[in-house]
Amino acid sequence: MNTKVLKVDQSHIDQNLIEQAADFIKNEELVAFPTETVYGLGANGLVPEAAAKIYAAKGRPSDNPLILHISDIEQLKPLVTDIPEAAKKAMKAFWPGPMTVILNKKAIVPDGTTGGLSTVAVRMPDHPVALALISASQCPIAAPSANTSGRPSPTKAEHVFEDMKGKIPCILDGGMVGIGIESTIIDFTGEHPMILRPGFITPEMFEEVIGEPVSIDPAVLDSNKLKGLAPKAPGMKYKHYAPKADLLLVSGDIDKVVGYINKKTEQAHDQALRVGIIGTDDTISSYHGDVILSIGTRDSDDTIAQNLYDVLRQFDHEDVDVIYSQVFDSGENGFAIMNRLTKAAGYDRIEV
Numbered sequence: 001m002n003t004k005v006l007k008v009d010q011s012h013i014d015q016n017l018i019e020q021a022a023d024f025i026k027n028e029e030l031v032a033f034p035t036e037t038v039y040g041l042g043a044n045g046l047v048p049e050a051a052a053k054i055y056a057a058k059g060r061p062s063d064n065p066l067i068l069h070i071s072d073i074e075q076l077k078p079l080v081t082d083i084p085e086a087a088k089k090a091m092k093a094f095w096p097g098p099m100t101v102i103l104n105k106k107a108i109v110p111d112g113t114t115g116g117l118s119t120v121a122v123r124m125p126d127h128p129v130a131l132a133l134i135s136a137s138q139c140p141i142a143a144p145s146a147n148t149s150g151r152p153s154p155t156k157a158e159h160v161f162e163d164m165k166g167k168i169p170c171i172l173d174g175g176m177v178g179i180g181i182e183s184t185i186i187d188f189t190g191e192h193p194m195i196l197r198p199g200f201i202t203p204e205m206f207e208e209v210i211g212e213p214v215s216i217d218p219a220v221l222d223s224n225k226l227k228g229l230a231p232k233a234p235g236m237k238y239k240h241y242a243p244k245a246d247l248l249l250v251s252g253d254i255d256k257v258v259g260y261i262n263k264k265t266e267q268a269h270d271q272a273l274r275v276g277i278i279g280t281d282d283t284i285s286s287y288h289g290d291v292i293l294s295i296g297t298r299d300s301d302d303t304i305a306q307n308l309y310d311v312l313r314q315f316d317h318e319d320v321d322v323i324y325s326q327v328f329d330s331g332e333n334g335f336a337i338m339n340r341l342t343k344a345a346g347y348d349r350i351e352v
């Protein structure tokens with residue numbers, strides 16, 4: 001299959017390109033498109049045969065449900081049985097934006113989209129290209145992140161091309177995304193709202209808007225990993241975002257972290273191993289590894305979120321045997337960043 005890449009300028013959207021992409025969606029084909037979080041791999045969310053193509057292209061387990069993307073709040077009502085007050089407040093505050101809500105689904109939403117669950121995930125993305133595509137397609141668009149299952153989510157059209165070339169007919173290229181990590185998922189079907197996946201919108205931001213306590217799925221707090229809890233978002237149980245080389249996180253006072261990683265690098269070199277290092281703009285010149293990449297500025301967690309997946313993907317193109325990384329747990333994105341990075345490292349972390 002030939003994969004067409006259509007470059008769209010966000011500030012002057014060429015409606016002709018959007019219509020070309022929407023035609024694929026209308027014909028039950030797949031289109032990858034930019035959102036403010038990561039690129040999505042879209043299909044008509046109300047047609048099971050279309051959604052099935054997403055699972056095939058990604059190699060995604062079929063019990064892992066998809067998010068339905070809408071461009072207008074009117075599209076929500078036909079999809080869900082009820083919208084609790086707390087959910088209304090959250091949608092008013094955070095849509096369009098990096099928030100996915102879990103609500104009880106109506107029969108019109110096929111089991112092929114929700115992995116057989118009685119609930120459905122819905123999001124209104126804050127990206128002009130995504131909104132234009134959904135609106136031109138005249139249906140809710142089911143879209144997971146547009147990566148091969150198990151690889152880092154795509155934050156650039158080039159990442160999508162790397163994974164989906166020859167497997168899908170169309171990629172809308174809207175340049176690099178703004179946020180860089182997937183939306184916060186919040187479940188409104190229980191007694192109290194519960195965050196199933198951390199993201200740019202934090203528990204505190206929700207509590208301020210909703211005016212009631214918001215809990216976090218205990219299985220998402222990595223300290224609980226060993227207790228063997230099953231996460232409530234099916235996708236959170238898979239080993240995600242793993243780079244090909246072993247990744248080890250090193251936390252502690254930054255001077256000690258640099259010292260430790262340099263010592264480990266020397267030991268690795270003695271064994272003829274090649275070392276990759278993930279640092280920040282202010283630390284990379286202090287390391288002696290073979291491939292040293294900066295993930296952003298230490299005092300701007302927004303830059304770190306934006307570059308996280310790109311850096312992990314870059315290492316897959318490098319010949320390194322082991323990767324050491326600082327931890328990036330500060331700022332409002334710290335929790336969401338570490339949720340992804342900790343999984344990428346297979347929970348390998350040492351404190352120095």
Ligand code: TXA
Nearest residue numbers: 037039040065119120121144145182183233234235236
């Ligand atoms: O930012 C995002 O959310 C991106 C962009 C493309 O919108 N999408 C994304 O989709 O990250 P995906 O498929 O990679 O992650 C969706 C997550 C999975 O962990 C899935 O298990 C969970 O949402 N999910 C979907 N429907 C659910 C439901 N009904 N109940 C609980 N979890 C659900």
Ligand code: MG
Nearest residue numbers: 144145153182
């Ligand atoms: Mg994903």
